Amino acid sequence: xxxxxxxxxxxxxxxxxxxxxxxxxxxxxxxxxxxxxxxxxxxxxxxxxxxxxxxxxxxxxxxxxxxxxxxxxxxxxxxxxxxxxxxxxxxxxxxxxxxxxxxxxxxxxxxxxxxxxxxxxxxxxxxxxxxxxxxxxxxxxxxxxxxxxxxxxxxxxxxxxxxxxxxxxxxxxxxxxxxxxxxxxxxxxxxxxxxxxxxxxxxxxxxxxxxxxxxxxxxxxxxxxxxxxxxxxxxxxxxxxxxxxxxxxxxxxxxxxxxxxxxxxxxxxxxxxx
Amino acid sequence: xxxxxxxxxxxxxxxxxxxxxxxxxxxxxxxxxxxxxxxxxxxxxxxxxxxxxxxxxxxxxxxxxxxxxxxxxxxxxxxxxxxxxxxxxxxxxxxxxxxxxxxxxxxxxxxxxxxxxxxxxxxxxxxxxxxxxxxxxxxxxxxxxxxxxxxxxxxxxxxxxxxxxxxxxxxxxxxxxxxxxxxx
Numbered sequence: 001x002x003x004x005x006x007x008x009x010x011x012x013x014x015x016x017x018x019x020x021x022x023x024x025x026x027x028x029x030x031x032x033x034x035x036x037x038x039x040x041x042x043x044x045x046x047x048x049x050x051x052x053x054x055x056x057x058x059x060x061x062x063x064x065x066x067x068x069x070x071x072x073x074x075x076x077x078x079x080x081x082x083x084x085x086x087x088x089x090x091x092x093x094x095x096x097x098x099x100x101x102x103x104x105x106x107x108x109x110x111x112x113x114x115x116x117x118x119x120x121x122x123x124x125x126x127x128x129x130x131x132x133x134x135x136x137x138x139x140x141x142x143x144x145x146x147x148x149x150x151x152x153x154x155x156x157x158x159x160x161x162x163x164x165x166x167x168x169x170x171x172x173x174x175x176x177x178x179x180x181x182x183x184x185x186x187x188x189x190x191x192x193x194x195x196x197x198x199x200x201x202x203x204x205x206x207x208x209x210x211x212x213x214x215x216x217x218x219x220x221x222x223x224x225x226x227x228x229x230x231x232x233x234x235x236x237x238x239x240x241x242x243x244x245x246x247x248x249x250x251x252x253x254x255x256x257x258x259x260x261x262x263x264x265x266x267x268x269x270x271x272x273x274x
Numbered sequence: 275x276x277x278x279x280x281x282x283x284x285x286x287x288x289x290x291x292x293x294x295x296x297x298x299x300x301x302x303x304x305x306x307x308x309x310x311x312x313x314x315x316x317x318x319x320x321x322x323x324x325x326x327x328x329x330x331x332x333x334x335x336x337x338x339x340x341x342x343x344x345x346x347x348x349x350x351x352x353x354x355x356x357x358x359x360x361x362x363x364x365x366x367x368x369x370x371x372x373x374x375x376x377x378x379x380x381x382x383x384x385x386x387x388x389x390x391x392x393x394x395x396x397x398x399x400x401x402x403x404x405x406x407x408x409x410x411x412x413x414x415x416x417x418x419x420x421x422x423x424x425x426x427x428x429x430x431x432x433x434x435x436x437x438x439x440x441x442x443x444x445x446x447x448x449x450x451x452x453x454x455x456x457x458x
Contacts, residue, residue, distance in 0.1 A: 032353040130358055132354075141341075168334070179296060208432065220448065235281065
């Protein structure tokens with residue numbers, strides 16, 4: 001996070017970078033909800049649009065796949081479980097893969113695995129949906145500045161009576177400010193411990209303690225310094241609000257989202273078992 | 275410099291939210307499966323910040339994750355992760371922090387109270403995460419427990435011991451900071 005990743009904000013001139021943050025949040029939330037109803041045709045359409053957005057936003061797809069490797073492991077796990085536990089027509093997948101019946105009979109575990117056609121289709125669909133929601137989150141993170149997000153968060157929380165929206169807004173910007181600082185301190189402490197051969201210790205509690213205590217002490221000192229700096233600059237929650245920047249394309253994005261919803265409602269995707 | 279309690283706790287809450295996010299990246303190698311410090315920071319937020327500000331820290335962390343920031347384990351973020359198979363663990367953090375903070379305050383911040391608060395907090399996380407995992411992946415209960423709870427119990431016990439020790443060391447420091455900041 002401290003280093004620049006495909007998820008970090010990058011300046012750009014593409015419409016996503018200039019779009020009103022509120023519009024981006026609303027569209028992402030609506031599309032995330034719609035994903036639950038989407039079939040293969042709908043997923044193909046939105047994937048094409050998102051791939052075009054990724055390309056225009058200057059995101060390196062190869063690096064992105066590398067950074068999401070752990071997420072892909074989870075997705076594979078979800079796919080495998082869905083393929084196995086969903087009831088339906090069994091698929092002789094092992095025979096298709098070239099393993100003959102004799103081989104299969106001698107592997108006890110494989111005899112209990114019953115992969116179904118419905119399970120494979122359902123697994124693909126669920127994994128694809130998760131992937132699309134993930135890509136939408138990525139596009140949002142790489143095209144939105146922390147300061148704009150801070151103002152948007154405060155704007156969304158305004159109608160809720162018991163939530164101090166401006167305080168939450170400032171917490172958002174402090175959060176973003178603290179992330180690289182903590183990583184930097186953690187790396188420093190880790191290097192210092194290695195220099196003292198602390199990594200050769202066997203006791204895991206001591207290992208944890210040796211990193212956590214100095215890290216927390218250092219970051220709490222930084223947090224106190226920051227609190228004093230804010231107080232000395234007369235910080236309060238009644239500050240002048242920042243204006244939202246509008247690109248002029250907000251209407252197009254709202255219309256596109258609603259059109260996609262209509263497409264999901266009125267066009268039933270083939271290969272749907274439900 | 276007179277820093278108000280609200281401002282100080284706002285900064286601390288943001289700091290803990292960031293620590294929880296970074297905790298997923300700080301891995302301590304103790305064997306084939308490294309220990310990540312994320313849940314340890316979650317429980318420490320409850321014990322050091324209390325129910326209100328601890329929950330605020332967790333709320334902020336989940337809000338940032340839901341907005342797409344890569345703060346969840348494995349460098350991911352977005353609503354997909356929050357509503358995905360492991361979303362139950364993430365959403366379970368809020369009641370866990372609240373209950374752990376409450377127990378800690380009721381037991382007078384004693385060592386046994388801290389350990390009990392963290393044990394119950396961890397149980398709440400599993401009580402929310404395992405059923406969610408079971409329904410999201412449609413796996414049977416035994417499998418859900420086998421992949422979503424049993425492998426992490428030893429690591430959790432170690433984290434609770436380390437967290438109790440760290441909290442004992444850090445509490446006086448926070449108290450002193452509060453006094454220094456207030457009187458400076």
